[in-house]
Amino acid sequence: MVPAPAAGPGLPAFGSYNDLAVDPTVAGAFYLATSHPLEPLWWWDGATCHPTTLGTLPAGTRSPAYSVVVDPATPTVVYVGTAVGVWRGTLTPPAGGNPPRWVDWAQFSNGLPEAAVQDLAIGVYPQSGGGAPLRLLRAALQARGVWEVDIDAPGPQQTYVRVHPFDTRRLLPTPQADPMSLPANRRRTWHLDWAYERNRDHRTGAGAPRAHPDGTAVTDFLWHASPDVVCRPAPVALGAVPLPNGLPWTGAPADRFWLWSLQTALRALPPAQFPDAPLVVPDGRWTAWWVRRLRAIRAAFVPALPNPAAVTRATVDAALWNQPLVQAAFWTPPWSTPEPSEADLVERVLGMATPRTVSINAAAVRAASCAVLQRRYVVDVCVHHRGLAPAAAGDVAVVLLRTVLPGAASAWRTVAAPDIAGLADALDGLPADTSSGPAPNALPGYAPPAGWAFVDPARPARRPRRTIASGDPHVVSFDADLSTDALNTDVLLLALVHHRTEPVTLAAGNLRDGVLGSSHAAARSVRVRS
Known part of the structure; x- marks a missing residue:
């Protein structure tokens, strides 16, 4: 790191400096996104700071600029993320003594919401069948998540389901490579439940991964583990849910599915009798939050549970599991809306x-x-x-x-x-x-x-x-x-x-x-x- 230089000629003195992007069209040049009240975007040419006229042209905006990115394919084109969406403009570099000019300032949408844009990035992806690469503008929107749109034209309408969590179905056939795959010296023991740790279910223990039995490489996602196809037991109508192995539990069981199952039942208990029931989070984890809810629900069962002295312990035992109210509520949908999100x-x-043959951390x-x-x-x-x-x-x-x-x-x-x-x-x-x-x-x-x-x-x-x-x-x-x-x-x-x-x-x-x-x-x- 080096100390920030003193303010150069024309550098805006009002507002905050929020982002910058290097401009390869001129040596030493970069864009500066600011919250200046009259001009949100400035351009530094190595010696002088120039306003880009985004805030003064009729098609521009004076809204604060939080992010900026230069198009790598056409470096004279710049995208600016502001408090009210994305704007695009084109630079005419200085030449022959003429100052730089920006033309064609216009709001860029292609489906992006008009909301505060905190960050921008451009991704370029080659098509497997050849032809022009896929070019995407990604925008991090305040309170709206991360969006991506085709830069060159509005993308076609597409209704789809995914192969893996990082799949957007823009590239076909879908690449199976896991972008989060770690090098060998950074691998650790992986949780093997399919709904946890990025949908992976073919790791070995002790941080030593190996290929899946169907031949899928360890750095790839399975083609038959879609996060958009999810299985959950239907609510119990008749018959008891058998006791799982290992009771009583005073910590997370080996197969967290059974802890999750109990949590779905406790969450569905009548709140008038069990005020803590709606606060149960069915996630299969043994957390401090879960321990407090478990103790309160056990106490509410008194005197139905035996051994009153131990009733408020953070324990899952056969007495709690076999309570009629609990048995009748197993696998109740763990949400309050008609359909899940x-x-x-x-x-x-x-x-x-x-x-698994050995333990939860063993290979499938x-x-x-x-x-x-x-x-x-x-x-x-x-x-x-x-x-x-x-x-x-x-x-x-x-x-x-x-x-x-x-x-x-x-x-x-x-x-x-x-x-x-x-x-x-x-x-x-x-x-x-x-x-x-x-x-x-x-x-x-x-x-x-x-x-x-x-x-x-x-x-x-x-x-x-x-x-x-x-x-x-x-x-x-x-x-x-x-x-x-x-x-x-x-x-x-x-x-x-x-x-x-x-x-x-x-x-x-x-x-x-x-x-x-x-x-x-x-x-x-x-x-x-x-």
Whole structure:
């Protein structure tokens, strides 16, 4: 680091200096984003600071500028993030004694909200099939998250599901490389639950990763572990939930799924009798917050629980597990809205780890991305949309198919993709509302090919209940009966999403290539266990 230079000629003396971007068109030049009340963006040429006229031209803005970035492909073009959105302008460099000029100042949208932009970045990504690279402008918006838009033109409307958490379906086939993969000297023991630590479920213990049994490299994401296909047990109707191994617990159990299961039940207890019940966070973690809630709920059960002297200990025992109120509330949806949000699926649903031979930190015995119990489940499919216009609920439909996978994980990538000829027309024929009534109980015009079946034969296809907009995905839920599947069976769940103006696609050939090559398909492998 070097000391900041003294203010140069023309350097703005009012407001804060928020960001700078090097301008390669002139040696030593850079842009300075400020909160100056009259001119938010300045340009330093190495000797003098010049106003860019963003704040004085009619098409500009005097709003404070928080971020700035120069287009690497066209360095004379600059993007400025302000308190009311992004502006773009073009520099005419100084020449022949003439000062620099900026022309074409205009607000840049392509779908970006008009909100405070805290940071900007430009990414350039080569297309696998050749042609012009994909160029994206990424903007960090205050209270709105991170957005990305095509720089050169508004991107096409796209309704999609993802292969992995970092997948935006802009590049097809979807790259499987994990951008968070660490070098060998920085690896650590990885939690192996599919809903934790970036959806990875094929690490070995002691920080020594190895390739997945299906051949996926350790630096890649699985093609059959979509974060948009999430399995959770259906709420208990009849029958007791058996005691898990290892009770009593005074800390986190080996398989956090069972702690999460209890948390879903305690959260659903009547708040009039259990004031702390709504405060339970079903995340499978043994935290100080959870300990306080557990103690309060145990105390509220007195005198129903034995041994009153120990009732307020932070313990999960058989007496608490078998309480009738608890048993009746297992796997109650851990949210208060009719449908979960994407955040609910990430933060409030915990998958069951696949079987291991040694410990929770040992390598997975089976290749499935998660395990499921031999019982009824709910499968949530999170549908995303990108484009200037939102996707109307009546234009979108989702189908969930299933097939039994081969015993050898190495053969999974050779499983044939299902034939979907006629599926798009069948989905277009669905009624606008598929939430109830006899009409949704069939899908005229399409039947799954041999070896495949609808996950929910009674309602094989469903529409979302509301409009889907950019940055606001919607969850569509299916009932799945896994109670008749044999133990130790590997099942693949395949979600297909369709839009009336963007028909569902899935290339013929092997399923892996079909999923990676279609933005309308996402898969989740599950292992049926006791």
